[in-house]
Amino acid sequence: MxxxxxxxxxxxxxxxxxxxxxxxxxxxxxxxxxxxxxxxxxxxxxxxxxxxxxxxxxxxxxxxxxxxxxxxxxxxxxxxxxxxxxxxxxxxxxxxxxxxxxxxxxxxxxxxxxxxxxxxxxxxxxxxxxxxxxxxxxxxxxxxxxxxxxxxxxxEALNVLVGALDTDVESAQIAAEVKLDNLIRRGRLADAKQVAQQAQRLTIWYGDMIRVQLDATKRNVQAVDWREKVPELLDNALAHVEERVKAERAIAKYIAEARDEAEDPVRKSHAADLVDSVEDCVRRHIKLHTRLIGARDLFREQQDRQQFSGTPQRQTLDPYGHLLIPTLDLPVADVARLTNRYFTESSGPVVQDVPDLAALIPLLLRPAPERTRFAEEVLDPNLETVEEQKRFTDRQWEQAHAILDLPDEVRALSDLLDEAAALDPELPELVALLALQAYGPQTGTALRRSDHQVLLAVRANANLDSQGFEGDDLLLTTARLLDLPIAEHQAQFTKHTGDDR
Known part of the structure; x- marks a missing residue:
C-alpha cells in the first residue's frame, strides 16, 4: 500500500x-x-x-x-x-x-x-x-x-550538427580521431571521411566558443571570468591544439602514403579527399592556436582601454520589448500610469536659459523694434497646367476597333493579337483589354445608347500563348443589335453564340 x-x-x-x-x-x-x-x-x-x-x-x-x-x-x-x-x-x-x-x-x-x-x-x-x-x-x-x-x-546550430550538447569537447574529438585512425588502417576511407568532417565541425565549434569569449571581453571585461574560467579554458585549448596538430599531421602523412600506393581510382579519390579534410583541420587548429596565444594580450589591452574610457553608458531602452510587450496584459488604467511615467522620465529634464547680469542689462535697454502696419507682400504662386496623360493614342483606339470589327466571322484572340502586334507593339495590350470586356458584354447599355452592334467573346477549347498573354483563348465576333424586345434579343444572342461555337 x-x-x-x-x-x-x-x-x-x-x-x-x-x-x-x-x-x-x-x-x-x-x-x-x-x-x-x-x-x-x-x-x-x-x-x-x-x-x-x-x-x-x-x-x-x-x-x-x-x-x-x-x-x-x-x-x-x-x-x-x-x-x-x-x-x-x-x-x-x-x-x-x-x-x-x-x-x-x-x-x-x-x-x-x-x-x-x-x-x-x-x-x-x-x-x-x-x-x-x-x-x-x-x-x-x-x-x-x-x-x-x-x-x-x-x-546552437553547431551543437545540433556535431552532437556536442552535453559532451566534453576534448574527449569527443579524441574519440573521433581514434575512430578515424582505425577506419584508415582498415581501408574504409569513405567512412573515415565522414569522421574527419565531424572532427572538423568540432574544431569549428570549439573555436567559436573562444571567439565569443573574446568578443564579450571587447564589450565589457567585467562580464567575462578572466580569473578562473577563461584562463582554464585557454590552457586546455592550447594543450588540445598542440596534441591535435601532431595527431592530424601523422594521420595526413599515413593517408598520403595510402593515396600514392592505391591502384583503385575510387580508393585513390577517397584518400585525396580525406587528405584535404585533415589538412583543413590542421589549418584551423593553427589559426586557433594563433588566437589563443594573443588572447591574454587582448584581455590586458581591453582592460586598459575600458578602465580609462569613462563611466559606462546606460543600456538603450527598447519601447517594444520594455514597454509594449509587458503592458499588453495590463488594464488600461495601469497602462496609462506606466506609459506616462515612462515617457516623462525617458524624455529628460529641459534646461532653461538663465541670463547673467551682463547680458540682461543690454536686453532691457534695447529700444523696441518698429512695428509695421501691414504684413509682407504675398507672392503670386506660379501655376502650371498639367496635361492629361493618355495610355493609348486615338490612332491606337481606331486600329483596335478596326481589328475587332467582325460582323460576319469568328476569330480567335491569339490571331487578333498577332495581327495587332504587326501594326503596333503596344496595340496587343489594348486589343486584349477590349476582348476581356467583351467576355461579359454590356448589351443593355449598348441598346440604351442605340448602338448597332456589340462585341461578343466566348471561351475556346484552346490555350492562349501569344504576345506575352497566357491563359484560355477566346473566340470573338460582332453581333448586330435589332430593335426587338429583350426576350427576342436573348434568343438571338443564344442562337448566334451557339452557331459560332
Whole structure:
C-alpha cells in the first residue's frame, strides 16, 4: 500500500534543462517539413526539408572561418545542388526557391529580432518548478568592416550538427580521431571521411566558443571570468591544439602514403579527399592556436582601454520589448500610469536659459523694434497646367476597333493579337483589354445608347500563348443589335453564340 506522505525527491537537474534546450533547437527543422504542405508555388512533399536545413547549416559551418562567415550566394549554390538531388526532375528555378525558402527560415526573417523561442522547465534551487523561454538562433546574418553581409552558424546550430550538447569537447574529438585512425588502417576511407568532417565541425565549434569569449571581453571585461574560467579554458585549448596538430599531421602523412600506393581510382579519390579534410583541420587548429596565444594580450589591452574610457553608458531602452510587450496584459488604467511615467522620465529634464547680469542689462535697454502696419507682400504662386496623360493614342483606339470589327466571322484572340502586334507593339495590350470586356458584354447599355452592334467573346477549347498573354483563348465576333424586345434579343444572342461555337 502506498504511503500518502511520500513525496518524490525533486532536485535541480541541469542536464535535463540542457537536453530540453537541445531538443528545442531541432524544432525549427521539423517545422519546415510541417509547413512545406502550405507552399503554393511547388509540390514540396517530395523535398525532405529537415535534411536540406541540416545540409545548409553544415555548409555554413564548414565555410565560415574564425573571424569571417560564409557568403550568401556561395551557400545558395552549394545547397541548390543538394536540393536538385532530391528532385532531379524538377526545374532549377524551383530548386533555387526551395533553397532560399529553407535558408530564410533558418535565419527566421519573419521575426523582429530573428530569434526562435521555445519554453522549457527548470527547477530552482528552492525546489520551485518554473517555465522559462529559451531564445536561440541557427544562422545569423552579420556585416563585416566593409558593410557586406555574411552568414555564421550559431552555437546552437553547431551543437545540433556535431552532437556536442552535453559532451566534453576534448574527449569527443579524441574519440573521433581514434575512430578515424582505425577506419584508415582498415581501408574504409569513405567512412573515415565522414569522421574527419565531424572532427572538423568540432574544431569549428570549439573555436567559436573562444571567439565569443573574446568578443564579450571587447564589450565589457567585467562580464567575462578572466580569473578562473577563461584562463582554464585557454590552457586546455592550447594543450588540445598542440596534441591535435601532431595527431592530424601523422594521420595526413599515413593517408598520403595510402593515396600514392592505391591502384583503385575510387580508393585513390577517397584518400585525396580525406587528405584535404585533415589538412583543413590542421589549418584551423593553427589559426586557433594563433588566437589563443594573443588572447591574454587582448584581455590586458581591453582592460586598459575600458578602465580609462569613462563611466559606462546606460543600456538603450527598447519601447517594444520594455514597454509594449509587458503592458499588453495590463488594464488600461495601469497602462496609462506606466506609459506616462515612462515617457516623462525617458524624455529628460529641459534646461532653461538663465541670463547673467551682463547680458540682461543690454536686453532691457534695447529700444523696441518698429512695428509695421501691414504684413509682407504675398507672392503670386506660379501655376502650371498639367496635361492629361493618355495610355493609348486615338490612332491606337481606331486600329483596335478596326481589328475587332467582325460582323460576319469568328476569330480567335491569339490571331487578333498577332495581327495587332504587326501594326503596333503596344496595340496587343489594348486589343486584349477590349476582348476581356467583351467576355461579359454590356448589351443593355449598348441598346440604351442605340448602338448597332456589340462585341461578343466566348471561351475556346484552346490555350492562349501569344504576345506575352497566357491563359484560355477566346473566340470573338460582332453581333448586330435589332430593335426587338429583350426576350427576342436573348434568343438571338443564344442562337448566334451557339452557331459560332
Amino acid at each position: 502506498r504511503d500518502e506522505s511520500w513525496t518524490p525527491d525533486v532536485t535541480v537537474d541541469e542536464g535535463l534543462s540542457r537536453r530540453a534546450k537541445a531538443l528545442a533547437c531541432t524544432a525549427p527543422l521539423h517545422d519546415l517539413d510541417v509547413r512545406k504542405g502550405m507552399i503554393e508555388w511547388a509540390e514540396a512533399k517530395t523535398y525532405l526539408m529537415a535534411e536540406i536545413a541540416l545540409y545548409t547549416i553544415d555548409q555554413v559551418a564548414i565555410t565560415m572561418d574564425f573571424d569571417t562567415g560564409a557568403g550568401h550566394q556561395q551557400i545558395m549554390d552549394r545547397v541548390q545542388q543538394f536540393v536538385a538531388r532530391q528532385a532531379p526532375n524538377r526545374h532549377s528555378k524551383e530548386h533555387a526557391r526551395v533553397t532560399a525558402w529553407v535558408l530564410e527560415s533558418l535565419i527566421n526573417i519573419g521575426d523582429v529580432d530573428r530569434a526562435f523561442r521555445c519554453p522549457y522547465g527548470a527547477v530552482d534551487p528552492d525546489g520551485v518548478y518554473r517555465v522559462r523561454i529559451f531564445d536561440f538562433k541557427l544562422i545569423e546574418e552579420r556585416r563585416d568592416a566593409a558593410g557586406k553581409l555574411y552568414l555564421r552558424a550559431s552555437h
